[in-house]
Amino acid sequence: MARREEEVAITLKLVSHDDQTNLKVKMPKSVKMMKVKERVQAEFDIPAEEQIILFRGKYIAKRYMTQKEDAFQPLNMPDLEEIVNEAGEEGLQMTVIHKPFRLESFMKQEDVEEEDYDVKLRNSKASLLHRAVRRCEISVVQELLVKEAFTRVNARDRAGQTALHAACTAWQRESAKLILESEQFQAVYKKDLDGRTALHYVAYWGDLEVARLILAHPKIGRRHILMEDCYGHTPMALASDCGHDKLLEAMQEALASKGEDEEPLADEEPSRPSSPVAPRPEDEEEEKPPPEKRTNYDQTYSG
Incomplete structure (x- = not known):
């Protein structure tokens, strides 16, 4: 029995x-x-x-x-x-x-004009999708992803982060899965200004379901699993350091199953989206801090 x-x-x-x-x-x-x-x-x-x-x-x-x-x-x-x-x-x-479906009231709350779905929010350059993810507005995320008038599915905010980055830094599994399952979302490989893909953040977070969806995405190759951020961290190293053994195994299996990478896409390197804020001269001269484990992975950008 x-x-x-x-x-x-x-x-x-x-x-x-x-x-x-x-x-x-x-x-x-x-x-x-x-x-x-x-x-x-x-x-x-x-x-x-x-x-x-x-x-x-x-x-x-x-x-x-x-x-x-x-x-x-x-x-x-x-x-x-x-x-x-x-x-x-x-x-x-x-x-x-x-929380019933509420895209219309959500837009009013964000002081966005009716049907202005592609608005860039304030100085953050975040899309409505970024904001819905960070506010845990799951029904709004769903509505936006199926709305033809919303074309900023792959948009990045001023930190270079996609809505998938936002979901992964905020530990929002539902939103991450909805984004990854959307045919319109193709920016899974994009780096933010710290050189991190969404896979870096998932490796630190430790969510196996989301990691498997990212690893299975056709735009994710071997180089993305082995890619270092600006502080020298790879997704595999983060998963190992944080004790996420099953996630590390999934990455190792993905490495073994994926063939040779195609040529890197032209937009794979981190770059600031439109309307950048000019750096201060002293910022340009500063040296980057030495690599440290888990640097800034607990911080969520709040655009």
């Missing part, structure tokens, strides 16, 4: 306007994000794509090194099993927020 998988108790709190509904459910310890969302949909009748689920409690507060008793983290990474292993059931308080 197959051994039944261990279950854990989860408290789901639905927040809608002034109402709150608490529901205690039991789910397998190894449950993945989409299964949690399917359960929420069954219990609260909220479509998965319109849900935002947040872990909350002292455990998350500890992660963010804050004195607050409560803190929040979007349910993207880590998965439930990692939370259970580190925090026990004390970490299993979840808040469910219903």
Whole structure:
């Protein structure tokens, strides 16, 4: 007889306007994000794509090194099993927020004119897609990726980052997967101004699902897996240093399976997008800091 998988108790709190509904459910310890969302949909009748689920409690507060008793983290990474292993059931308080499709209201909130989908936001040069990713607006990300009038899917902000960079620096698995599964997105190999591709950030983050999607992309070759950023870090070295053994194995398998690289594309080198900010003379003369492990990988650009 197959051994039944261990279950854990989860408290789901639905927040809608002034109402709150608490529901205690039991789910397998190894449950993945989409299964949690399917359960929420069954219990609260909220479509998965319109849900935002947040872990909350002292455990998350500890992660963010804050004195607050409560803190929040979007349910993207880590998965439930990692939370259970580190925090026990004390970490299993979840808040469910219903965010219906809201591209129109999102644009108003960002002070963007109606139907101006290709706007460059303020001085950051970020697209609406960048901003939706960083605000954890999953439904807006979905709407933008299928809207013909939105053509800045591959755009970069003033830090040279694509929306995929934004998703990976913010540990937003859902957004990263949506972008990578979009046929319009082809900028998976682009470097930001620190010479980092999205794969560098995923290697530090440790998300195997997103890493496999990047590694399988036709524009990713052997050179991208072995590519050094401006501080001398390769994605493989980052995965190894951070203890992400399964991700490192996936990279090694990708190296073995990929043939010889084609000639590098002309736009593979890091370069600042249009409307650059002129560097100060003293900046040009400064030496770059010596290579250090994980340099700046915990910092998220907030354009």
